[in-house]
Amino acid sequence: MARILSTDDQRALFGLTTELCDRELAPEAAEYEAAARFPRETMRLLGRCGLLSLPYPVEVGGGGQPYEIYLQVLEEIATRWASVAVGVSVHSLACHPTFAFGTEQQRETWLPGFLGGELLGAYCLSEAHAGSDPSAIRTRARRRPDGRYGLSGAKAWVTHGGEADFYNVFARLDADADGPGGVSCFLVGADTPGLSFASPERKMGLTGSTTASVLLDDVVVDGNALIGRPGDGLRIAYSALDSGRLGIGACAVGLGQAALDAAAAYAAEREQFGVPIIEHQGLAFVLADMAAAVDSARATVLDAARRRDVGLPYSRAASIAKLVATDAAMKVTTDAVQVFGGAGYTRDFPVERYMREAKIMQIFEGTNQIQRLVISRQIARLTRGS
Numbered sequence: 001m002a003r004i005l006s007t008d009d010q011r012a013l014f015g016l017t018t019e020l021c022d023r024e025l026a027p028e029a030a031e032y033e034a035a036a037r038f039p040r041e042t043m044r045l046l047g048r049c050g051l052l053s054l055p056y057p058v059e060v061g062g063g064g065q066p067y068e069i070y071l072q073v074l075e076e077i078a079t080r081w082a083s084v085a086v087g088v089s090v091h092s093l094a095c096h097p098t099f100a101f102g103t104e105q106q107r108e109t110w111l112p113g114f115l116g117g118e119l120l121g122a123y124c125l126s127e128a129h130a131g132s133d134p135s136a137i138r139t140r141a142r143r144r145p146d147g148r149y150g151l152s153g154a155k156a157w158v159t160h161g162g163e164a165d166f167y168n169v170f171a172r173l174d175a176d177a178d179g180p181g182g183v184s185c186f187l188v189g190a191d192t193p194g195l196s197f198a199s200p201e202r203k204m205g206l207t208g209s210t211t212a213s214v215l216l217d218d219v220v221v222d223g224n225a226l227i228g229r230p231g232d233g234l235r236i237a238y239s240a241l242d243s244g245r246l247g248i249g250a251c252a253v254g255l256g257q258a259a260l261d262a263a264a265a266y267a268a269e270r271e272q273f274g275v276p277i278i279e280h281q282g283l284a285f286v287l288a289d290m291a292a293a294v295d296s297a298r299a300t301v302l303d304a305a306r307r308r309d310v311g312l313p314y315s316r317a318a319s320i321a322k323l324v325a326t327d328a329a330m331k332v333t334t335d336a337v338q339v340f341g342g343a344g345y346t347r348d349f350p351v352e353r354y355m356r357e358a359k360i361m362q363i364f365e366g367t368n369q370i371q372r373l374v375i376s377r378q379i380a381r382l383t384r385g386s
Contacts, residue, residue, distance in 0.1 A: 003072055010069055017073050020049060021080040029081040029208070033353060036200070036207040038163050040120075043087055047117020051077075052091050055243075056099060060107060061115035067243070067305040071250035075298070078254025079261075082357045083208035085254060087120075089247030090159045094121025096240040097168050097185050101228035110187070114166070122164035123244075124155035124214050125237050132370050134170065134183070134237055139216065141171040141184060149173075149226065151186060151194075151219040157364070161212030162197035165190050169216065170233045183233030187225045194219040205356030241366065242318040246308070248365045249301040249318075249325035252358070256294040256329040259336035259354045263287060266349075267339055277339075286339060290332045297325040316378045323371040326361040333358040 005011050024045060032039050046052055054070040056062025063070075070092075078085035095114045098106055113119045130136040139153025151171050158167075166189055173184040188195060198213035228236050264287055267278035277283050304317035333355040337344035344351050362368045 005069075010065075013065070013069070013073065014076065016049065017051065017076050020046075020051075021077055025077065025084060026080040029083075030350060030353070032081075032208040033083065034207075034347075036202075038210045039081075039084060039087075039208055040163060042084055043091075043120055044118060046077075046084070046088065047120075050117070052088060052117055053095070053115035055092060056095065056111075056115055060099065060111045066309040067246065068302055068309055071246060071301060071305050074247060074250040075254035075257070075301075078251040079258045081208070082251060082255045082258075082354075083206045085251045086159065086206060086209050086248070089244065089251060090123060091121045092247060093240050093244040094123050094164070094166070094168055096243065097227045097236050098187065100239060101185070101232065101236050103224075106187075106224060106227065110166075119165040120160055120163065122158050122160040122167045122214075123240070124158050124167050124169045126157045127154065128156045128213075132367060134234060137170060137172065137183060139169065139171040141173045141186060143174060144220070147223045149186060149221050149223070151188070151216045151221065153216050155214040155216075157201070157211055158214045159209060159211055159364075161210060161214050162200065163210050167195075167214060168227070169214070170237055171216075173230050182231060183237075184230050185227040185233045185236045186221055187227055188216075188219060188221055192219050192221065204359060205353065206360055242315050243308070245318045245322035245365050245371075246301060246304055248361055249297070249304070249321040252322075252325040252329035252361045253294060253298045253301055255354055255358055255361070256290075256297060256325075256332040259329075259333040259351055259358075260287070260290045260294050262349070262351055262354075263290065263336040263339040266343075283339060286335055290335050293328040293332050297321075297328040300324045316375055319366075319371040319374045322365060323368050323375070326358070326368060329358040329361055330355075 050063050053061060054063035054065040054073060055067055058064040074085050074088060077088060098110050114121060125134055127137050141149045141151045144150055151169060166187060169186045169188050170183055171186060172182045194217045196215045201211045203211060267283060268276050270277050301321045304314050304321040307314040307317050336351040337355050340349055340351055343349055
């Protein structure tokens, strides 16, 4: 798909991304997904090529790209391999707390490694009983007399759990710190004693993206592991989630594009009644609706990204983009299976995998029901004039 790019640097970036995805990602995706194998070396390769740090400023080791460009790169990756694209999005999310809320010393100490490509991050917010309501988390952090903190609890549904090099852990600081104001954010290294991981979840899709619970048994971290001020945890979490929702929206667009491309190619080759099935109006209209859904989702995601890039409020736009793009991906991948007919229900073709991968995108980074709640509440506030 031809993209509207403004500079030679952007065109060079997309040339690199396309070449890398076609050469390194596309040939391996099906094998890794079938084996539920995490592509750690692929993530390192993307990091060395600068694709894990695109939206962060050059002065802190990032790529200095606007979100509009970063999300299109993410879409390009997702068209070849959704698990890897989700991994890039999650890593970017994991770098946000230190970048946006860390002290100058924390940024100088950690960001070069986070953005340099060799280290991989994770975001530990959800718990088994607190998925859509982060204010209900129970993981605890206690202050120690020596100025350090001891963290205990369990985090659920952590992308890169057991694979990441650093973890953003959201915990209640001190036993009496109930309510949203009691949550704080801590940076925990993967080799910290007391940190362990449950067996990876056996998921329907995105099996190449490891998801596991993170277990904290009196994990002791230095005082400088506290990111932001005590009690800033939910503010930090929510500030990152809007950007994360745009990332998942872009992944969903790429997945939808992959399903559309596969369905169109199959329809052009498969013959029924003496002609390619793409010539039958009933099926051709299905493809047209698929294309309209993918293009509309892409436009919605990029509109939200442009709002973010120019400093406009974009929380509502991010929720709409995540909702529209992931619902579109679910519909488009389902239609792709239908275009393939019985063959689409087999693992001989990738569309059944695309359909399974699309489902989770309606769930993580805030379910689409939560997105509707966010959007409707903002409408209500505007209507009241508040």
